[in-house]
Amino acid sequence: MIRASRQQESQQSVTVHGMADLMTSLAVMFLLLFVAVPWRPPAHQLPVDQTDSPAELTPVASILAEELRPFGLAPEQVDASELMVVMPEALLNFEFGRSTLSAAALRYVAEVMPIYAGAVCGAIRDRIESIVVEGHTxxxxxxxxxxxxxxxRALAVLVASVQAIEVADPASAGCFQSLASASGRGRQDLVYIGRRIDRDQSRRVVFKMRLRTPHSPAPSTLPSSSPLAQSS
Structure with a gap:
């Protein structure tokens, strides 16, 4: 009887020691894993300079400047999401009270706008939200x-631009029409020389480009029957 009791106690002792050894082994394994695998906070908790980011893209202004440099045009960065291209006043200025483009202006539009459309409808297309042709008095x-x-005035320049693009670069015509619109600003944004209004330079047309933001919807394609394409 005494011998059986001692055997039972011995078996229990072996079991306890075995469980203790198992728990110790598991603890050592977890410790080794913790040391071997460094902890990394969630992406939303990382500082900006530690997040994985794509390679820096060439600024849209730089790409446009390269394409338009032969024509003496340089995009101006209005803010982080807007560029502006001011056409030469001597070519796209208007006579008092009129919206008719001169022969020189039409030739200039025919030369420049296919290059402009080819640039915006090329590699940077998905980074452009819209193009607004603004007319001013x-x-x-x-x-x-x-x-x-x-x-x-804005519509006259836009129509002349579309016509020139359709002739010289038909592949970009639909894309350009899907991006472009005409807007009249009236006497807003007058041009001053010192404190005096320069009325000749105030009568002008400028191209403004809105750049896409991370939350902008995906660009859409132009339907085959656009209003400009249908106009006669």
């Missing part, structure tokens, strides 16, 4: 009349 006359006149 001087400070003479009523605001309502100036708004209408500036809209007519």
């Amino acid at each position: 001087d400070d003479v006359g009523k605001d309502a009349a100036n708004l209408k006149l500036s809209q007519a």
Whole structure:
């Protein structure tokens, strides 16, 4: 009886020691894993300079500047999401009260705009949200009349641009139309020389480009029947 009790106690002791050895081995394994694999915080908790980011993209302004340099044009960075290209005043300025492009202006548009469209509809297409052709007037006359006149000037340049692109670079015509629109600003954003309004330079058209943000929807393609393509 005494011998059986001692055997039972011996077996229990062996079991306890075995469990202790197993727990010790598991603890050592977890410790080794913890040391071998460095801890990395979640991506949203990392400082900006530690997150995995794609290679830096060439700025859109630099790409456009390279394409437009032969024409003496240089995009201006208005802010982080907007570029502006001001066409030469001597070519795209308008006579007082008129929205008709001169023969020299039409030739210039025919030369420049296919290059411009080819650039924006190429490798940087998915980085561009929209292009606005803005028409401007001087400070003479009523605001309502100036708004209408500036809209007519912007539309005249846009239509001439589309026609030139369709002839010289048909592949970019649909893309350009899907991006571009015309806007009349009236007497807003007058051009000053010192404190004096320069009325000749105020009567102008500028191209403004809005760049896409990370939350912008994906660019869409232009339907085959666009309003500009249908106009006669």
